[in-house]
Amino acid sequence: MTKPMFDRVAILGVGLVGSSIAHAMRRANLAGHIVGHTKRAETLKRAKRIGFADSLTDSVVKAVKGADLVILATPVGAFGAIAKAMGPHLKPGAIVTDVGSVKGAVITDVGPYIPKGVHFIPAHPIAGTERSGPEAGFAELFDGRWCILTPPKGTNKRALKTLKSFWEKLGSKVEVMDAKHHDLVLAVTSHVPHLIAYNIVGTADDLRSVTEGEVIKYSAGGFRDFTRIAASDPTMWRDVFLNNKDAVLEVLGRFSEDLSALQRQIRWGDGDALFKLFTRTRAIRRGIVDAGQDSAEVNFGRNTPAKKKR
Amino acid sequence: MTKPMFDRVAILGVGLVGSSIAHAMRRANLAGHIVGHTKRAETLKRAKRIGFADSLTDSVVKAVKGADLVILATPVGAFGAIAKAMGPHLKPGAIVTDVGSVKGAVITDVGPYIPKGVHFIPAHPIAGTERSGPEAGFAELFDGRWCILTPPKGTNKRALKTLKSFWEKLGSKVEVMDAKHHDLVLAVTSHVPHLIAYNIVGTADDLRSVTEGEVIKYSAGGFRDFTRIAASDPTMWRDVFLNNKDAVLEVLGRFSEDLSALQRQIRWGDGDALFKLFTRTRAIRRGIVDAGQDSAEVNFGRNTPAKKKR
Numbered sequence: 001m002t003k004p005m006f007d008r009v010a011i012l013g014v015g016l017v018g019s020s021i022a023h024a025m026r027r028a029n030l031a032g033h034i035v036g037h038t039k040r041a042e043t044l045k046r047a048k049r050i051g052f053a054d055s056l057t058d059s060v061v062k063a064v065k066g067a068d069l070v071i072l073a074t075p076v077g078a079f080g081a082i083a084k085a086m087g088p089h090l091k092p093g094a095i096v097t098d099v100g101s102v103k104g105a106v107i108t109d110v111g112p113y114i115p116k117g118v119h120f121i122p123a124h125p126i127a128g129t130e131r132s133g134p135e136a137g138f139a140e141l142f143d144g145r146w147c148i149l150t151p152p153k154g155t156n157k158r159a160l161k162t163l164k165s166f167w168e169k170l171g172s173k174v175e176v177m178d179a180k181h182h183d184l185v186l187a188v189t190s191h192v193p194h195l196i197a198y199n200i201v202g203t204a205d206d207l208r209s210v211t212e213g214e215v216i217k218y219s220a221g222g223f224r225d226f227t228r229i230a231a232s233d234p235t236m237w238r239d240v241f242l243n244n245k246d247a248v249l250e251v252l253g254r255f256s257e258d259l260s261a262l263q264r265q266i267r268w269g270d271g272d273a274l275f276k277l278f279t280r281t282r283a284i285r286r287g288i289v290d291a292g293q294d295s296a297e298v299n300f301g302r303n304t305p306a307k308k309k310r
Numbered sequence: 311m312t313k314p315m316f317d318r319v320a321i322l323g324v325g326l327v328g329s330s331i332a333h334a335m336r337r338a339n340l341a342g343h344i345v346g347h348t349k350r351a352e353t354l355k356r357a358k359r360i361g362f363a364d365s366l367t368d369s370v371v372k373a374v375k376g377a378d379l380v381i382l383a384t385p386v387g388a389f390g391a392i393a394k395a396m397g398p399h400l401k402p403g404a405i406v407t408d409v410g411s412v413k414g415a416v417i418t419d420v421g422p423y424i425p426k427g428v429h430f431i432p433a434h435p436i437a438g439t440e441r442s443g444p445e446a447g448f449a450e451l452f453d454g455r456w457c458i459l460t461p462p463k464g465t466n467k468r469a470l471k472t473l474k475s476f477w478e479k480l481g482s483k484v485e486v487m488d489a490k491h492h493d494l495v496l497a498v499t500s501h502v503p504h505l506i507a508y509n510i511v512g513t514a515d516d517l518r519s520v521t522e523g524e525v526i527k528y529s530a531g532g533f534r535d536f537t538r539i540a541a542s543d544p545t546m547w548r549d550v551f552l553n554n555k556d557a558v559l560e561v562l563g564r565f566s567e568d569l570s571a572l573q574r575q576i577r578w579g580d581g582d583a584l585f586k587l588f589t590r591t592r593a594i595r596r597g598i599v600d601a602g603q604d605s606a607e608v609n610f611g612r613n614t615p616a617k618k619k620r
Contacts, residue, residue, distance in 0.1 A: 077581075101531075127530060128531075129609050130595070145530055146527055146528060148528075175527070184519060184520060185524050185525075186528065188514050189514070189520075189525055189528040189531045189532065189533040190532040191532075193510060193531075193532040193533045193535070193536055194532050195572060195576075196506055196510060197535075197591075198572075198588055198591050199569050199572055200506060201594050201595075202568055202587050202590065203561070203565045203568045204499070204594070205590065205594060206564070206568070207498055207561070207564065210494060212597065214495050215498060215499055216597045217456055217601065217603065218436045218456060218458075218495055218496065218499040218500070219499055219603050219604065220437060220603050221436045221438075221496060221503075222499065222500040222501075222539050223498070223503045224598050224603060224604045225507075225536075226503055226506075227591070227594055227604070228609075229532050231591065231595035231596075232588075234584075234585050234588035234589045234592070237584070237588050238581050238584045238588060239581075241584055242581055242584070245576055249573065249576060249577060251513070251517070252569075252573055254513050254516070255510060255513045256566065256569065256570075258512055258516070259505075259506070259566065260566075262505060262508075262509055263559065263562055266551045266552070266555055266558060267555065269552055271387075274547070274552075275545065275548045277508055277509075278508055278544035278547050279544045280512065280515065281511040281541065282540070282541045282544070284514070284515060284525065284526070284537055285440070285540065287522065288529045288534050293526060293527065294529065298441055299538075299610075300538060300609075300610040300611075301610075
């Protein structure tokens with residue numbers, strides 16, 4: 001067996017992504033020792049039960065001590081406090097990274113606590129499911145998915161190369177970009193879609209003249225697709241919106257403007273305008289399937305009572 | 311072999327739903343003879359190639375002649391003209407039904423052309439995929455899905471019972487409700503979700519500072535879920551919005567109001583309000599999965615590069 005990439009890796013946060021990283025690291029022999037951290041006793045027990053790591057601790061200081069790679073994998077709202085606690089105890093030459101869905105705020109919140117000689121390189125794997133908790137993780141989560149690194153100016157080139165290689169060994173394809181651009185791109189491809197999904201599910205739930213039973217029974221008409229991402233982890237998503245405010249509000253403004261135009265077209269019966277939009281949007285779906293970023297199977301290939309691969 | 315339920319069934323429109331009905335009728339031996347109709351020569355050829363029906367014609371009059379059951383399965387915008395053409399040629403005692411996604415407008419458009427002695431009972435199977443055309447149909451489309459019948463006042467009880475039994479034999483569960491209520495329920499569970507999906511895909515496509523390549527690459531963050539239903543048939547959906555204007559505008563108004571509240575909560579950093587909504591929406595997902603209306607598998611069980619049933 002070859003020497004692992006890192007002697008000691010600390011994963012702070014033992015949810016879906018942290019747990020998946022642990023599994024994927026083992027698959028590729030990337031760590032001599034994995035230490036997991038969570039401050040909640042109950043979650044610690046659950047992480048232990050699934051064999052999350054070689055050791056588990058509720059102390060940030062103990063977790064990062066001697067670690068060559070430190071990965072922040074809690075909801076982003078907790079990053080600042082963790083960074084403050086771990087800062088003085090980081091090993092010189094170590095790499096500190098994260099998996100947060102926002103990057104500008106992470107640089108602002110974590111950056112100041114990272115001592116000289118420690119390499120801080122934020123990262124965001126574009127992968128996930130609607131499940132949360134340590135039991136939700138699996139080694140293949142990152143396979144074929146993109147991971148975006150947003151190194152601040154002056155980042156050590158060798159450390160960047162190492163982290164890039166680490167993510168590739170976890171199964172990802174890696175892209176490097178500016179944090180601000182990342183936050184705008186993700187507002188479009190992830191944050192605003194989640195917000196809209198949460199919103200429509202809330203609206204449906206509020207409509208007293210249509211019962212919850214009816215919403216559920218007839219959800220196969222389209223609504224059910226939205227409920228999957230509206231079942232995502234509430235804490236994580238609260239923190240995303242609070243920490244990517246500018247980009248989310250910018251994209252949301254455009255969305256609402258476009259929706260008002262559509263609303264007007266419906267009110268005034270402008271069928272041609274509707275048809276034009278509905279035709280244009282088809283092409284994007286084809287692009288996503290062709291790029292291998294979604295299933296080509298009809299209905300996502302989902303296991304309905306009528307599963308059929310056409 | 312037992313006698314089929316109907317001697318002669320006419321399906322006007324040979325797309326996804328019409329084609330699926332033809333396949334499902336054959337599976338359950340429901341028709342002695344199936345005749346398919348479309349006015350487009352090219353589509354007629356495609357329907358012929360897949361063995362859609364026992365006979366195919368481009369004449370509405372020939373299609374409905376002698377038919378015991380007539381099913382309108384074109385986009386709803388075409389129903390009025392078809393009804394006008396077929397009215398005088400319908401067989402006394404025949405049942406006329408449809409599969410349109412709106413029901414109030416169908417009663418208004420088709421009802422006046424149905425002669426006395428012919429039973430007109432609108433229907434709406436809540437089933438579909440993002441594909442269209444005769445090749446997209448399959449016999450299992452309706453299995454375990456709901457079909458809503460909206461009989462106008464005074465509908466013959468025996469004819470209603472027959473149509474109910476027909477849909478059950480196609481694999482559906484059947485519910486009967488008032489057309490107006492149907493249109494509101496479906497605005498919530500299908501029409502507005504489609505509109506929102508079309509809209510967000512359009513907004514993303516318009517945002518010049520984020521390239522189409524980036525939208526596609528990072529779509530696994532949530533966006534890709536919306537692109538499936540935004541790839542649905544443009545003609546069908548244009549007609550849905552033009553024909554269910556009131557209910558769609560009503561639900562859309564509530565959606566926009568709720569979205570504005572969310573926008574304000576983000577702007578002012580009201581994390582508690584966000585958390586509360588995001589927790590509430592999780593329960594609806596569980597309800598849909600428990601009711602067998604969606605896959606319990608993570609990520610819809612879709613065939614990503616990392617397919618994993620957890």
